[in-house]
Amino acid sequence: xxxxxxxxxxxxxxxxxxxxxxxxxxxxxxxxxxxxxxxxxxxxxxxxxxxxxxxxxxxxxxxxxxxxxxxxxxxxxxxxxxxxxxxxxxxxxxxxxxxxxxxxxxxxxxxxxxxxxxxxxxxxxxxxxxxxxxxxxxxxxxxxxxxxxxxxxxxxxxxxxxxxxxxxxxxxxxxxxxxxxxxxxxxxxxxxxxxxxxxxxxxxxxxxxxxxxxxxxxxxxxxxxxxxxxxxxxxxxxxxxxxxxxxxxxxxxxxxxxxxxxxxxxxxxxxxxxxxxxxxxxxxxxxxxxxxxxxxxxxxxxxxxxxxxxxxxxxxxxxxxxxxxxxxxxxxxxxxxxxxxxxxxxxxxxxxxxxxxxxxxxxxxxxxxxxxxxxxxxxxxxxxxxxxxxxxxxxxxxxxxxxxxxxxxxxxxxxxxxxxxxxxxxxxxxxxxxxxxxxxxxxxxxxxxxxxxxxxxxxxxxxxxxxxxxxxxxxxxxxxxxxxxxxxxxxxxxxxxxxxxxxxxxxxxxxxxxxxxxxxxx
Numbered sequence: 001x002x003x004x005x006x007x008x009x010x011x012x013x014x015x016x017x018x019x020x021x022x023x024x025x026x027x028x029x030x031x032x033x034x035x036x037x038x039x040x041x042x043x044x045x046x047x048x049x050x051x052x053x054x055x056x057x058x059x060x061x062x063x064x065x066x067x068x069x070x071x072x073x074x075x076x077x078x079x080x081x082x083x084x085x086x087x088x089x090x091x092x093x094x095x096x097x098x099x100x101x102x103x104x105x106x107x108x109x110x111x112x113x114x115x116x117x118x119x120x121x122x123x124x125x126x127x128x129x130x131x132x133x134x135x136x137x138x139x140x141x142x143x144x145x146x147x148x149x150x151x152x153x154x155x156x157x158x159x160x161x162x163x164x165x166x167x168x169x170x171x172x173x174x175x176x177x178x179x180x181x182x183x184x185x186x187x188x189x190x191x192x193x194x195x196x197x198x199x200x201x202x203x204x205x206x207x208x209x210x211x212x213x214x215x216x217x218x219x220x221x222x223x224x225x226x227x228x229x230x231x232x233x234x235x236x237x238x239x240x241x242x243x244x245x246x247x248x249x250x251x252x253x254x255x256x257x258x259x260x261x262x263x264x265x266x267x268x269x270x271x272x273x274x275x276x277x278x279x280x281x282x283x284x285x286x287x288x289x290x291x292x293x294x295x296x297x298x299x300x301x302x303x304x305x306x307x308x309x310x311x312x313x314x315x316x317x318x319x320x321x322x323x324x325x326x327x328x329x330x331x332x333x334x335x336x337x338x339x340x341x342x343x344x345x346x347x348x349x350x351x352x353x354x355x356x357x358x359x360x361x362x363x364x365x366x367x368x369x370x371x372x373x374x375x376x377x378x379x380x381x382x383x384x385x386x387x388x389x390x391x392x393x394x395x396x397x398x399x400x401x402x403x404x405x406x407x408x409x410x411x412x413x414x415x416x417x418x419x420x421x422x423x424x425x426x427x428x429x430x431x432x433x434x435x436x437x438x439x440x441x442x443x444x445x446x447x448x449x450x451x452x453x454x455x456x457x458x459x460x461x462x463x464x465x466x467x468x469x470x471x472x473x474x475x476x477x478x479x480x481x482x483x484x485x486x487x488x489x490x491x492x493x494x495x496x497x498x499x500x501x502x503x504x505x506x507x508x509x510x511x512x513x514x515x516x517x518x519x520x521x522x
Contacts, residue, residue, distance in 0.1 A: 038211040039436045041139035042424040044412035051136040051412075056158060056220065058134055058184060064227050074132045074162070083269055087234065087260055088127060090271045094256055094321050095124060098240060109248070111241070119243045126162060126178055134160035134182050137409025138424055139220075141210050143188050144439040146203065147310045147451040152187035153203035153443075155232065156220055159183050161409050175413035179239030181405065187230045190222050207443035226264070234260045234269050237397075237405060240323065255324045255404025257393050273318035274393045276311065277337070283317060283355060284340055290355050293317050298356075298364040300371050306387060307378045309453035313391075324394035324404045330457075330479070330514040337395045338388035342381075356384070377454055382513050383493025390456035399456035400428035400479070431459030431472035438462050457514065458497055469500045478517045480505035 109118040143154035162180040193201040240256040260269035305311040328335040389395035442449035454460035457479040467473035481494035499517035
């Protein structure tokens with residue numbers, strides 16, 4: 001095992017282990033505050049006040065007429081809010097499926113809740129407990145997703161973290177964060193809302209309020225009936241299991257991702273497909289679906305949006321749940337969601353022929369170029385392969401995440417949280433703030449934003465030098481491009497993935513296209 005790989009695996013294992021305990025140790029949260037200005041609310045003291053006021057609790061936003069001034073505990077939340085009734089059974093079904101699959105694949109390993117098992121499951125009893133509840137961990141402006149629906153100007157995400165509150169022997173209370181987030185996604189704008197002059201609130205006005213740290217709270221949730229007009233969906237992320245290092249395998253942690261779309265007619269959050277979560281196994285097993293998916297994605301117009309990161313893959317090709325294993329590494333492996341779709345992957349493992357051959361991709365790129373379409377990211381087969389991964393929910397969560405989370409949030413439940421050496425989000429999240437702020441600025445100026453994004457491994461800086469020399473772009477630990485073996489030239493999709501002065505790109509595994517920036521030792 002190379003030195004770089006040992007460093008990488010040690011870092012990933014360390015982060016995942018710390019996350020399980022409820023906090024992530026890293027650089028000061030204050031260092032990331034300027035990057036998130038106008039795009040996210042991460043200040044622990046402010047979040048504590050919002051949570052304690054109950055103004056932005058899950059129950060208040062879903063049922064504003066509720067006559068109560070304290071947040072609901074988990075047992076009350078799912079029992080008293082009929083909108084959520086489909087969520088627990090859907091999660092239970094995913095757990096049952098996961099357990100059955102594990103027993104079939106690894107019959108010699110035990111699986112269950114508690115340290116006595118080889119694979120230790122998340123305790124679902126926490127979702128029905130009187131001593132747990134979801135606390136507000138962060139608020140994230142995602143107007144950069146307005147390309148999905150221009151009418152709603154993108155999204156605002158209220159991210160809650162499950163926490164357990166214990167009573168100590170002396171009667172005091174202590175809190176422990178649990179590895180689950182509950183993301184309530186709201187539309188960024190209610191078309192019926194008006195400003196002080198009585199005119200409809202525009203996307204530009206919404207963006208300006210966020211950038212100016214103005215009255216953005218007044219834009220979250222409908223103030224008039226129907227109160228559910230701004231509700232879009234719920235996204236859950238649960239660390240479904242951890243498997244400590246053993247003689248059979250390295251440390252592994254799996255994360256279950258689910259989405260529940262709000263149905264305004266039934267007023268229920270219904271189980272839904274995950275956006276762009278390619279259902280690999282179903283596509284590989286169905287020849288007709290395989291042909292249709294390939295033809296759809298390689299169409300020049302769709303390939304262009306795929307390159308820009310703004311593609312919306314039709315539901316017939318998508319899955320209703322995903323498990324993201326970590327650490328997954330930097331190169332193609334069975335842990336990655338697209339594995340087996342590309343030529344050369346999965347040989348000798350009983351897999352069917354790939355969906356995309358190298359010639360398919362090269363031909364599609366040539367056809368797009370002939371039509372005057374310029375690719376921003378995908379300029380090679382390797383670039384196409386990488387986008388297949390990071391366009392999915394699980395593939396993105398595996399890339400520069402903290403375990404399987406991109407936003408675990410600052411743990412404001414601890415004493416003096418604002419002075420702690422903790423960060424609210426992953427390197428991927430922090431590195432993407434420049435792009436998101438650029439889009440907000442364009443909205444505020446009344447311009448049409450550029451919604452494109454780069455690969456999840458490397459932030460799209462848009463000409464800014466704020467990230468130069470940092471772990472997010474080209475500093476120590478940043479992802480970088482290795483020269484193609486034997487050719488002496490970098491892959492065209494990753495030519496800008498270089499390291500800052502004094503660092504070199506070193507392989508984490510062999511063979512490898514992507515490495516990490518480390519200090520040159522020889």
